[in-house]
Amino acid sequence: MCRGWSPAAEGASEKVGWEAAGGTKIEDVRLQPLGPIQMSDDFMRAPDSGGTWEPEAGKWQQRALREDAQASAMDASKSANPFSYYGEAGAEGPGITLTGYWFWTDYRVSAAVRGDEESIIGLVVCYQDPANYLAVRWTCKTAASAADKLQLLAVADGKEQVLGEARQGFLAGQWYRLALGWSDGLLVCWVDDEPRLRARTDLFGQGRAGLLSAGAEGAFFDDVEVEDWEGVADELVFMQPGKWELQGGQWAAGPKGVKVTAKAEATATTGRPQWRDYVACVQVSGTASAAGLLLGAGGPTPVLVAVRPKGAAASLAILTRPAGGNWQELASVPCQYSAKTGAFLEASVEKGFVTGRLGGAVIEAFVAGLSGGRVALFVSAASDILFSNFAVRFPPPPPPAHLVKEFTDVSQHFEMAEWASRRHAWVNEEDLAKGVHLLQPRVAQPSGPWWSKGDYFGDYVVSLPVRGVGSRDFTQTVTLDAEPGWHGAGVTVAVSGRSGEKVLYLKVSSGDTVVGEAQASVEGEATVACERRGQFVVIRVDDKVVWAQRVPSPPGRRSETRAADERKGEGQ
Structure with missing residues (x-):
């Protein structure tokens, strides 16, 4: 089977043809358009x-x-x-x-x-x-x-x-x-x-x-x-035309990979602009001012994850370059890098959250305008950089932690509340203090915060539906990275609204310190997503980033949610 790459954008109209040489005769040519599988x-x-x-x-x-x-x-x-x-x-x-x-x-x-x-x-x-x-x-x-x-x-x-x-x-x-x-x-x-x-x-x-x-x-x-x-996997022993677009420098492919020599910046770009939320990786060795992976190549907010070899003082860095501007460093950490043996570099992007890994070094940054795009091998002032074993993969989206049918009337079968109620994943702090884990039928619901029953390690998202914006005064809060009884600890996101205003006011606190504020205009209702992404906390309103900042936290703590309005105690 012969496979080829086209640089045209997905959905673009293209023509297909054939050419015979040396007296070869081709008959019964058929074109088969392919839809999604x-x-x-x-x-x-x-x-x-x-x-x-x-x-x-x-x-x-x-x-x-x-x-x-x-x-x-x-x-x-x-x-x-x-x-x-x-x-x-x-x-x-x-x-x-x-x-x-x-x-x-x-x-x-x-x-x-x-x-x-x-x-x-x-x-x-x-x-x-x-x-x-x-x-x-x-x-x-x-x-x-x-x-x-x-x-x-x-x-x-x-x-x-x-x-x-x-x-x-x-x-x-x-x-x-x-x-x-x-x-x-x-x-x-x-x-x-x-x-x-x-x-x-x-x-x-x-x-x-x-x-x-x-x-x-x-x-x-x-x-x-x-x-x-x-998925993409390429040993880089041959830079296939159409698959790779070369710009600047000299790219010499061989049995060990592709060797790059460049006095200034040089790139080899692959993929499609439609790529989203992926992990790219490559083996890199040799010396250069910088060498690495360019995410969102050709887009408005490209991000470079690169190793900068400087002898024993090598560093792993994340940089971005606005249109027409210069490279701006977002983060950097020291790393172990040998020009002779090289290292395996990995860069990932997920809804603006960028992670770079090289050896034991890990680096993170958040770029609100970046969700994906094409990928490029990048070098700057390279004398003998060697790239090999390039790959791009698309991890499946993580499943929701809880997905059950919501039975709201459990008065006749209260034993079902633990697994079938919309409150099944949450326990009220008042009940928790008493050692009550099964939600018994009540005339009045307890007040105070509701805590997730499980601990969440790594990255996670808590989505909070907010309704009736502009019809009343209210405040709802979500606390990340805390535990029951840790009042004043963790990261708290307060979501407020005022009667007569179609605006959500957000205040983010780490412990007792306010670390950021933002607001967003909405029409009646919205979904506020509070995300823990590595060392970053990201707040989205209807999938639009309104606030993002590095906020270190204790690892693997619970999430809390509470409402301070006329629906107090419902366990939103």
């Missing part, structure tokens, strides 16, 4: 309906999850979802069932999977025929043979090659979310949305998606999804 299957149908699946090998059937004597009597018309898809290996090899089209490319297939002790579970991408495909294969921790393995496989001409392997078997009888993605030669496996294996391969490039069952016992599959997925 989107397929899902929850197998909620009659057992004799195969849906879009085409078994290629082995035995495949819809089957109830029940294992008792009544399992065979399950009826799809009388149950929400009694069936999963059950696959068993064939006499001559693994069982494989397929969906999709031969021209599918740059996609990710995922499924809920469950196996027994001797089950071997897998997913397939880029399927050509029984002797040519890419797959992930997973064995049980306690299997009699080949136990405790997660493997990325390439099967070419019937010969199997292990591209990557980890000791991480599944537990028998346990459900997992297994996913496999292929894009631009990059093969990635996820388990429960966490990336576990990566490998590069130039095989195939397109093909159908499938499920695989290869053990002595079969495996269950459910809730299958296939969707567009994009």
Whole structure:
């Protein structure tokens, strides 16, 4: 398969043509426009309906999850979802069932999977025929043979090659979310949305998606999804035209990567302006005034994450450059860098929050106007900088911490309040002090703050709906990074409104010190998002940044929310 890159913007109108040389004759030329790949299957149908699946090998059937004597009597018309898809290996090899089209490319297939002790579970991408495909294969921790393995496989001409392997078997009888993605030669496996294996391969490039069952016992599959997925992996041994746009300096690609010599600034840019919320990384070695990754290249607010080698005083820095202006340093930290051995540089952006990592050094900054865009390799005054092993990946969005149906009337079944109420994730400080964790039915709700029941480590977002702006005076507060009883500690965001004014007033305090204020015009109602991003606190109103600042905090504390208005005590 021959793949090419076009520098045109997504959605732009382009022409396609061909040219024959040396007397070559080309016939039956066809153009196939491609739309987004989107397929899902929850197998909620009659057992004799195969849906879009085409078994290629082995035995495949819809089957109830029940294992008792009544399992065979399950009826799809009388149950929400009694069936999963059950696959068993064939006499001559693994069982494989397929969906999709031969021209599918740059996609990710995922499924809920469950196996027994001797089950071997897998997913397939880029399927050509029984002797040519890419797959992930997973064995049980306690299997009699080949136990405790997660493997990325390439099967070419019937010969199997292990591209990557980890000791991480599944537990028998346990459900997992297994996913496999292929894009631009990059093969990635996820388990429960966490990336576990990566490998590069130039095989195939397109093909159908499938499920695989290869053990002595079969495996269950459910809730299958296939969707567009994009990733970039490039060893930089060849700067492919169209994929890379070179500007300034001399870029000489070789077996170890691309070597750059430049008296001033030089860039090699790839990707699309539509890229959002990604992680870019590259191996860098050699000497230069600065060398690194330029995020949002070509956009209005490009951000450079770069190492600045200065012998033993090397530093990792984040810089930005307004249109027509000079580079401005946002943050820098000392780092360990050897021009000879180099280091692995990683830069990420998520809704304006930029992180850089090199060795053990970590640096953070917030740039409100940056959400993504193209990526460039960047050097300034380089004599022998070498870039290699470049990659871009797009992490899946984090799932919400709590997502349940809201039952608001629990007066008859108060035992359901703990998990089914809209208050299920919160406990009032008054109840907490008394050791009451189950919300009993009350005539009047307690006053005071409501605390999240769990501790949240790392980055998180607390979204607060605010209604009736301009119709009354009110103040609602959200406290981050604190604990019950720590009054005056943590980071507090006070959201206020005044009668007759369609304006939200926000005040941010760290402990007893006010660290910032902002306001935003709204119409009636708005959503205020209070975000902890590394060492930064970011406040958004209807997804627009109104305040962002570095506010250090204790790690992994709770969140509190309270309302001081006529709805006091509701636990917003």
